[in-house]
Amino acid sequence: MRVSVMKLVMLVLSLFCLAQDVAALEAPPLKGRINDYAGMLSPAAVRSLEQKLAAFEQETTNQVVLLTVPSLEGDVIESFAIRVAEAWKIGQKDKSNGVLLILAKKERKIRIEVGTGLQGVLPDITAGQIIRNVISPNLRSGDIDKGISAGISAIIDATKGEFKATAADKKAAKKKKSGYGLFLMLLLAGIVITAIAGSSSRTAGVVAGGVSLPVAAGIGLGAVLWKLGILALLGGAAGLLISLLMRLFNAGGGGGGGWGGPTIFYGGGGGGSSSAADSFEGGGGDFDGGGSSDDW
Amino acid sequence: MKRSVCSILGLLLLSLLSGCGYNTMQANEEAVMAAWGNVESAYQRRNDLIPNLVEVVKGYAKHEADTLKAVTEARAKVGSMQLSKEVINDPSALTKFQQNQGELSSALSRLMVVAEKYPDLKANQNFLDLQKQLEGTENRINVARERYNKTVQVFNTSIRTFPNSLTNSMLLHLKRKEPFKAEEGAKTAPKLKF
Numbered sequence: 001m002r003v004s005v006m007k008l009v010m011l012v013l014s015l016f017c018l019a020q021d022v023a024a025l026e027a028p029p030l031k032g033r034i035n036d037y038a039g040m041l042s043p044a045a046v047r048s049l050e051q052k053l054a055a056f057e058q059e060t061t062n063q064v065v066l067l068t069v070p071s072l073e074g075d076v077i078e079s080f081a082i083r084v085a086e087a088w089k090i091g092q093k094d095k096s097n098g099v100l101l102i103l104a105k106k107e108r109k110i111r112i113e114v115g116t117g118l119q120g121v122l123p124d125i126t127a128g129q130i131i132r133n134v135i136s137p138n139l140r141s142g143d144i145d146k147g148i149s150a151g152i153s154a155i156i157d158a159t160k161g162e163f164k165a166t167a168a169d170k171k172a173a174k175k176k177k178s179g180y181g182l183f184l185m186l187l188l189a190g191i192v193i194t195a196i197a198g199s200s201s202r203t204a205g206v207v208a209g210g211v212s213l214p215v216a217a218g219i220g221l222g223a224v225l226w227k228l229g230i231l232a233l234l235g236g237a238a239g240l241l242i243s244l245l246m247r248l249f250n251a252g253g254g255g256g257g258g259w260g261g262p263t264i265f266y267g268g269g270g271g272g273s274s275s276a277a278d279s280f281e282g283g284g285g286d287f288d289g290g291g292s293s294d295d296w
Numbered sequence: 297m298k299r300s301v302c303s304i305l306g307l308l309l310l311s312l313l314s315g316c317g318y319n320t321m322q323a324n325e326e327a328v329m330a331a332w333g334n335v336e337s338a339y340q341r342r343n344d345l346i347p348n349l350v351e352v353v354k355g356y357a358k359h360e361a362d363t364l365k366a367v368t369e370a371r372a373k374v375g376s377m378q379l380s381k382e383v384i385n386d387p388s389a390l391t392k393f394q395q396n397q398g399e400l401s402s403a404l405s406r407l408m409v410v411a412e413k414y415p416d417l418k419a420n421q422n423f424l425d426l427q428k429q430l431e432g433t434e435n436r437i438n439v440a441r442e443r444y445n446k447t448v449q450v451f452n453t454s455i456r457t458f459p460n461s462l463t464n465s466m467l468l469h470l471k472r473k474e475p476f477k478a479e480e481g482a483k484t485a486p487k488l489k490f
Contacts, residue, residue, distance in 0.1 A: 078435050124432030125425045132424075288334070289439030292428050 025075040027087035028067070032280050038068035038105040045145040049152060054280075056156050061165045062097045062118065063090045063283065064155055066148065071106040077293050080104075081113045091115040091285020097163055098285035099155050103148070110135055111293035112155065115285045122158045128292035130154045139296040147296075186216035190235075191242070198243025205246070209239020317460030321470060324451040328473050331444040332384050338440040339374070339397055342433045346371050346404070349426045353407060356417035363403075363410050370400040383474075384448075390474040404430070445475040 028037055033053040034046050041049070053064050065088065072080055081102050091098025096117035103110050112127040134154045138147030190212030198205025213235025214228040350364055357364075374396050383389045408427070411417050418424075452472050455464045464470055 078438070082435075082439050124428050127432075128425070128428035287439075288338075289435040289437075290432050291435075292432060 024083065025069075025073050025080050027080075027084040028069070030065070030088045030281065033063075033065050035065065035067045038070045038103070040068045040103065040105060040144050041148060042145055045149060049149060052156075053152070057165075058170070059165055060097075060160065060163050061092050061095065061169050061283075062099070062159050062163060063092070063285065064099045064101070064152060064159075065090050065282075066101045066103075066152065068103045068105060070104075072104045072109065077102065077104055077107070077109040077111045078289070081111045081291070081293070082287060082289050085113050085115075085287040089282035089284045091117065091283055093284030095163055096286040097159070098282065098287070099159065100287075100291075101148070101151060101155065108139075108296050109293060110139075110296055111291060113287055113289075113291040116288050116290065117285065118159050118162060119290045121162045122155065124290060124292050126158055128294065130158070131292060131294045131296075136294060136296040183216055187213070190216050194239045194242045195246055198239060199246035202240065202243045202247075205239040205243025206236045207239065209242060210236035213238065315459075316463040317454065318463050318467065321451070321454050321460055321464060321468060324447070324454045325470055325473075327447045328384065328444070328451045329381065331440070331447040332381070334440040335437070335444050336379065338433065338436040342400075342430070342437065343371060343374060345426065345429055345433060349407075349430065352420065352423050352426060353411055353417065356414045356420070356423075357410065360407075360410050363407050366403040367400070367407050370396070370403040374400050385471045385473065387474050390476070394476060401434075441476045448473045448475045 028035065032050060034041070034050050036046060049066065057063055067084060069080075081100060084102065085098070085100055088100070089098075090100055096115040098115040099118060099122065100113040101110075102113065110131050112122075112131060114122050114124075114127055130151055135147045135151035138144070138150060190209070193212055194205055194208040197208040210232045214231040217228065217231050346367060350367060353360070354364060377393060377396060379393070383393055408430075411423070451470075454460055455468075455470055455472065
């Protein structure tokens, strides 16, 4: 009996080990151009790199992104890197001009993953040289800020000449940004209208909400048609909520706290838009596993 | 009048065809072909790299004639394979392809292990660069194979599920595609490390 229990425990344990072996490290969410999950950089360095890379993208449309992780948790950096690249889709869709610099703190591994559109100017050899001659020596001597900054500068220097942002690119970037602003403004107007309508009658509130949310989304964000129907329903529900709150507000004469309701409800859209002010996302670039990795 | 009936019928047929997965299966097969093309070009890239590598190593490691010969021979064997699009429809052909490429992989990793013994070679910039290129190529091969396997899975599922299976057996007659199998001992294969 005892033996079989032991056996069972062993079996379960070994299964657990197997599962651990197979488990691959998930790609973390893309926060911005600098994703310092391992906390290796100083805040000042994060800010200056963030600006530098944003300016570089404006100029060339190339997207260079840094990711540091505390540990690979048994994964291989090459397979982790391609998974991150596939999840984040750095680089523009038609150019595949993204570069991913990944550092694993515990394993002391570095990888530069190069999008297919930049492998001509940043071939594996150059990526290897940047790691070997620019990044690693600095990291080894303990100057992490300098190592990563110099590495990113080297990547920028190598990939500078390949693409130029055209007027159309700049316009598209601007439009994307202002779209969220417009959406927010329209949304605010919609809430005010709904509140006014809702304080007179509940039905008016529902209608006003059901109309204003899809209109705001359609004009501001260019939402797809079928989504507008869902938004209309959501807006209607929000309108009902707002009208009820307005009733409460009017009847009780309570404080401005009543506004919390609708604002929280719209928080889904609002939250997304507030971070969208300087939002950053991959443009759909393609990677094929090219690049280079090394230790430091 | 007749013409309009015809065109309506045509439209109906078209929508029926797309409804039963006719187009999806074709598109999935194209995706498999494209992914296979990437696999081939990744392997080809490695093949193109080998003569340079052998040349550089030869200059420093004259006593490793056997290892060098093994690499050259394995490369020649890979090069002599007659590759056609049919490989992906034929399990035995793909096994053969994988086997030959696997032999080349292990000959190459033996060469890299041997190179370890020659400090001058390891310090050679040209060798270091070639080594980086080789690593990058191996990684591209891995990625291409994984993506190929994914498209194969999608395709194979799409021809087996209903109603696509019906359409396929009646109209398209597409064959199941072969995925790559995990390399034997892939986990324990010596990694290129310097």
